[in-house]
Amino acid sequence: xxxxxxxxxxxxxxxxxxxxxxxxxxxxxxxxxxxxxxxxxxxxxxxxxxxxxxxxxxxxxxxxxxxxxxxxxxxxxxxxxxxxxxxxxxxxxxxxxxxxxxxxxxxxxxxxxxxxxxxxxxxxxxxxxxxxxxxxxxxxxxxxxxxxxxxxxxxxxxxxxxxxxxxxxxxxxxxxxxxxxxxxxxxxxxxxxxxxxxxxxxxxxxxxxxxxxxxxxxxxxxxxxxxxxxxxxxxxxxxxxxxxxxxxxxxxxxxxxxxxxxxxxxxxxxxxxxxxxxxxxxxxxxxxxxxxxxxxxxxxxxxxxxxxxxxxxxxxxxxxxxxxxxxxxxxxxxxxxxxxxxxxxxxxxxx
Amino acid sequence: xxxxxxxxxxxxxxxxxxxxxxxxxxxxxxxxxxxxxxxxxxxxxxxxxxxxxxxxxxxxxxxxxxxxxxxxxxxxxxxxxxxxxxxxxxxxxxxxxxxxxxxxxxxxxxxxxxxxxxxxxxxxxxxxxxxxxxxxxxxxxxxxxxxxxxxxxxxxxxxxxxxxxxxxxxxxxxxxxxxxxxxxxxxxxxxxxxxxxxxxxxxxxxxxxxxxxxxxxxxxxxxxxxxxxxxxxxxxxxxxxxxxxxxxxxxxxxxxxxxxxxxxxxxxxxxxxxxxxxxxxxxxxxxxxxxxxxxxxxxxxxxxxxxxxxxxxxxxxxxxxxxxxxxxxxxxxxxxxxxxxxxxxxxxxxx
Numbered sequence: 001x002x003x004x005x006x007x008x009x010x011x012x013x014x015x016x017x018x019x020x021x022x023x024x025x026x027x028x029x030x031x032x033x034x035x036x037x038x039x040x041x042x043x044x045x046x047x048x049x050x051x052x053x054x055x056x057x058x059x060x061x062x063x064x065x066x067x068x069x070x071x072x073x074x075x076x077x078x079x080x081x082x083x084x085x086x087x088x089x090x091x092x093x094x095x096x097x098x099x100x101x102x103x104x105x106x107x108x109x110x111x112x113x114x115x116x117x118x119x120x121x122x123x124x125x126x127x128x129x130x131x132x133x134x135x136x137x138x139x140x141x142x143x144x145x146x147x148x149x150x151x152x153x154x155x156x157x158x159x160x161x162x163x164x165x166x167x168x169x170x171x172x173x174x175x176x177x178x179x180x181x182x183x184x185x186x187x188x189x190x191x192x193x194x195x196x197x198x199x200x201x202x203x204x205x206x207x208x209x210x211x212x213x214x215x216x217x218x219x220x221x222x223x224x225x226x227x228x229x230x231x232x233x234x235x236x237x238x239x240x241x242x243x244x245x246x247x248x249x250x251x252x253x254x255x256x257x258x259x260x261x262x263x264x265x266x267x268x269x270x271x272x273x274x275x276x277x278x279x280x281x282x283x284x285x286x287x288x289x290x291x292x293x294x295x296x297x298x299x300x301x302x303x304x305x306x307x308x309x310x311x312x313x314x315x316x317x318x319x320x321x322x323x324x325x326x327x328x329x330x331x332x333x334x335x336x337x338x339x340x341x342x343x344x345x346x347x348x349x350x351x
Numbered sequence: 352x353x354x355x356x357x358x359x360x361x362x363x364x365x366x367x368x369x370x371x372x373x374x375x376x377x378x379x380x381x382x383x384x385x386x387x388x389x390x391x392x393x394x395x396x397x398x399x400x401x402x403x404x405x406x407x408x409x410x411x412x413x414x415x416x417x418x419x420x421x422x423x424x425x426x427x428x429x430x431x432x433x434x435x436x437x438x439x440x441x442x443x444x445x446x447x448x449x450x451x452x453x454x455x456x457x458x459x460x461x462x463x464x465x466x467x468x469x470x471x472x473x474x475x476x477x478x479x480x481x482x483x484x485x486x487x488x489x490x491x492x493x494x495x496x497x498x499x500x501x502x503x504x505x506x507x508x509x510x511x512x513x514x515x516x517x518x519x520x521x522x523x524x525x526x527x528x529x530x531x532x533x534x535x536x537x538x539x540x541x542x543x544x545x546x547x548x549x550x551x552x553x554x555x556x557x558x559x560x561x562x563x564x565x566x567x568x569x570x571x572x573x574x575x576x577x578x579x580x581x582x583x584x585x586x587x588x589x590x591x592x593x594x595x596x597x598x599x600x601x602x603x604x605x606x607x608x609x610x611x612x613x614x615x616x617x618x619x620x621x622x623x624x625x626x627x628x629x630x631x632x633x634x635x636x637x638x639x640x641x642x643x644x645x646x647x648x649x650x651x652x653x654x655x656x657x658x659x660x661x662x663x664x665x666x667x668x669x670x671x672x673x674x675x676x677x678x679x680x681x682x683x684x685x686x687x688x689x690x691x692x693x694x695x696x697x698x699x700x701x702x
Contacts, residue, residue: 032683033683035681035682035683036681036682036683036684039678039681039682040678041678042678284676287676288672288675288676291672291675291676291682292668292669292672292675294682295668295671295675295682295685295686295689296659297682298682298683298685298686299658299686299689299690300651300654300655302686302687302690303651303654303690303697304651306690307650308647317643317646318643320646321639321642321643324639324642324643324646325635325638325639325642327390327391327392327393328391330386330387330390331386331387331390331642331645331646331648331649332383332384332386332387332649333387334646334649335646335649335650335653336653336699338646338650339650339653339654339657339697339698339699340698340699340700341698342697342698343694343695343697343698343700344694346654346690346693346694346697346698347690347691347692347693347694347697348687348690348691349691349694
């Protein structure tokens, strides 16, 4: 379907890259076929998550890291993940301006994901767009999350290594950093390290890291809508990590992003972490987990598509609403009945 | 299963209410049976969404509204929806303190939903906890969203009426308020109305409301992971709304929450909106949509549970990972094969 596009993509044309990403991000017709065609080319790029509270300097450090990699002759992709708020709409885009000088470099490809769908959709989109960049031959992919909350963790999990940036004045005592965040961090940067409180913050992080083994857990389970598949995956990563954990303690580095101080050290720590991932076999585990999560995402998306795009199911459900309204049937009974009649639909036999 | 609990609940015991909510919120065993048992008792409470940007004064106004309703002899439930950030963890809880005097009133029941799951999970939990409060006989349920982004809209959609609170100094020009937010607002409060810019903000909102009919849309479709079911529902609400839209223009009211100014007017506007909903038939439509969304939520939750809790499926998927890693199969092919073999599992024939 996308033969001309694929030819351009494989010839390294940036316009083709941009079109491929648009198709994938917006889930246009043929997105699945396109990702399928690129699947065999995956695995070269290193994916680096960049996360931290608002105002920590994520964009500045991402831009500096991008420059650093360019000086090493590497190509860089930056994926900015921005779960748009209906309130703060345009505000976050101001951050993008800091990227501008880097953006003019033809060896840097920047893409903002303005996806406003579900959290699952956001991490799925990040994974897919990163896949496209990877297949294009980009060397380093920086995945910068501007969001708040669970999305940070979901998105960070799509990376090989996670850089967590904190600042002394953010007012977030280290105690407020949830276990989940400490778990995903492979490298810490204490940014704006010339400000008061920076050394104390570093000490606090290191203290917390010392208490870390086995205590915390990646997932936040036990909650409503608990995602069994992901919990299983998280458990596996954790178990494999526990085996080798003694070999990687996240370094806590000082940076001053606006002056590009400490960037080489961060890049070097990320390189070391990557070597550690390779040597310990964890890289393969992380990538296997990522592939499995891809399947889980696709399965859930297909399930939704098959069920709710089906006119017959819609009519059937509509006809049961009066019973629901009258309190004669519960949503659970209707849901069971709906699934009982949807075997062929869900399994794809009728599509 | 929950016979004793149900007896206490029906006798109006608050301890039973608290336990029922905990079971439902954390999706403990028997949650579905419990909700099923309460289903016939639903429909008495009025559900009022309270939303707005951080710092707009949502908690203050919720507390004042609760006091107002108490003075009218009504019981009040407050559901605080707080998609916890791993960064700002405890910060938002400070807001809860403003509720404290109201919280001591036995006619007020306050519950914070700390659910950190998916967005879908958050609105599902809100709907379910509100259902429990409704079945308990609570008269007014205030659903206060502290989150940012899409979750505001999802959660607001579980209410009968939505109060949107804005403040002059929030720096959010009305242009940055996305169409979705304008669509869900049934009543606007311009809070901190004694500050500069308040009148200008009111004028801007009224101007925007004047341009409103048909132009905007509830859903943010076209994005990745687009939820077909919800788009259909949103469309239906919109279509029905368009028929009657000439009859309800959201009033834009002035409030000074800290001085309880304008609260009676807000309560009165919400009452008028409820009467409008009843008279126009929209109340029934909104509640039908909510019931249908409940079924959709339950179906999707059951699908996930059945698939990913199944050991056989896990083993099957695990065995295909080497093909995925080698690039011999794509996630789409594996997903299709997985669904093809899961007909009995998904339809509930084997569970």
